[in-house]
Amino acid sequence: MKVHFIVHESFEAPGAYETWIRERGHEASYSRVYANEALPGNADGIDLLVVLGGPQDPATRIEQCPHFDAAAECRVISQAIEANKAVVGICLGSQLIGEALGAKFDHSPEKEIGKYPISLTAEGKASSKVAHFGDVLEVGHWHNDMPGLTAAAKILAVSEGCPRQIIEYTNLVYGFQCHMEFTREVVELLIAASETDLLTLNDHRFVQQPAALRANDWDEMNQKLFTFLDKLVVEYQAAQ
Numbered sequence: 001m002k003v004h005f006i007v008h009e010s011f012e013a014p015g016a017y018e019t020w021i022r023e024r025g026h027e028a029s030y031s032r033v034y035a036n037e038a039l040p041g042n043a044d045g046i047d048l049l050v051v052l053g054g055p056q057d058p059a060t061r062i063e064q065c066p067h068f069d070a071a072a073e074c075r076v077i078s079q080a081i082e083a084n085k086a087v088v089g090i091c092l093g094s095q096l097i098g099e100a101l102g103a104k105f106d107h108s109p110e111k112e113i114g115k116y117p118i119s120l121t122a123e124g125k126a127s128s129k130v131a132h133f134g135d136v137l138e139v140g141h142w143h144n145d146m147p148g149l150t151a152a153a154k155i156l157a158v159s160e161g162c163p164r165q166i167i168e169y170t171n172l173v174y175g176f177q178c179h180m181e182f183t184r185e186v187v188e189l190l191i192a193a194s195e196t197d198l199l200t201l202n203d204h205r206f207v208q209q210p211a212a213l214r215a216n217d218w219d220e221m222n223q224k225l226f227t228f229l230d231k232l233v234v235e236y237q238a239a240q
Contacts, residue, residue, distance in 0.1 A: 001026040001233055004046045006076070008054030008068060008092060009034050011189035015181035016222040017050060020229055033067050039076050043083040047236060051077065051093030053179065057145050058092070058099045074100040086236040087173045088229075094147040094167065094175030101169060103148030108177070110161030111201065112141035114208030115216040118165045118178055124156035129174075129231045130166060132224060133157070139165075139221045140182035141206070142190060147175045161206040172236055180225040182218045 003026055005014050010032075021028050029046075031039045040046060051073065058070045077100040080087050089097040095105035117136045124130050146164040149155070157166035159178070167175040191198070191210050201207040208216075 001047045001236075002029065002045060003027065003048045003050060004029045004040060005031070006039065006049070006051045006073060006093070007032045007034065008052060008056060009193070011186075011193040012053045012091075013186050013189060014050065014052065015183045015186040016218070016225055017181050017229075019183075019222070020226045023226075024230075024233075033069075036067060039069075039072055043076075043080040043085050046080060046085055048086040048088065048232070049077065049080045051087070051089045051096055053091030053093060053142070056092055058095050058105050070096065070099070081170070081173055084172065084239060086232050088232070089147070089175045090179060090181060091143050091177060092145075094177050095145055097169060097173060097175045098148035098150070098153075098167070101150045103150045103153070105145055105148050108144055108146045108162040108164075110206050111144050111204050112159065112161045112206040113143075113198070113201070113204075114141060114206065114213055115139065115218075116141055116159060116161065116206055118157040118159045120157050121155055123154045123168075124166065127154075127156055127168065129168075129228050129235075130156050132227055137221065137224060140179035140187075140216075140218065141177075142179055143177055146177050172232070172239065174232070180221050180228075182216075183222070184214070184218065187213055187216070187218075 031037050056068045115138050117138050119136050154168040159165050165177050
């Protein structure tokens with residue numbers, strides 16, 4: 001499998017996805033847009049497109065963030081979907097998938113930063129790709145927004161703070177508002193990038209401070225993600 005990452009910031013790293021790629025013997029390539037690396041011109045040579053998170057949102061203009069072109073990323077995502085590739089979006093990436101499919105992103109009811117439970121919906125429990133998460137799973141969060149919903153979209157998981165945590169857009173296209181890719185190293189990068197801001201968020205009920213963030217264990221969540229990705233690969237290969 002050839003996996004291509006769109007990376008918006010150095011501190012929004014692929015994390016556990018790279019562990020999965022290494023352990024499964026897949027290949028990785030990158031568009032590090034924060035370093036002015038180009039987006040892929042098309043979906044040729046890509047099996048799985050992974051669009052990572054970032055502090056931007058789909059409404060962020062180039063004048064506000066010169067290295068982030070939401071419209072261009074939506075075109076890449078659309079091309080991958082039309083080419084029947086597997087596509088996974090994380091946080092901002094999930095919102096961009098919705099936008100590429102004509103569904104506008106929205107603000108989440110609550111800001112969530114840290115490790116908090118998500119609950120599978122009835123459709124999530126019936127999904128062959130995420131049912132192994134169990135009814136409730138503690139996962140990573142670092143967001144203010146959430147992806148839009150198409151007419152065909154299925155909400156597979158929710159949290160107390162956000163009603164759209166995992167979205168199935170098609171059997172090969174998924175949006176994760178939550179961050180199941182977090183590792184201790186990725187969380188350290190995020191803390192370093194936003195530690196001052198975190199101190200202003202003490203009054204938010206779903207925001208952990210650095211000491212609590214550092215104490216979290218992400219291993220179970222990572223393993224559940226790996227199984228999801230394995231199942232996605234099987235479905236993708238069967239469709240080729």
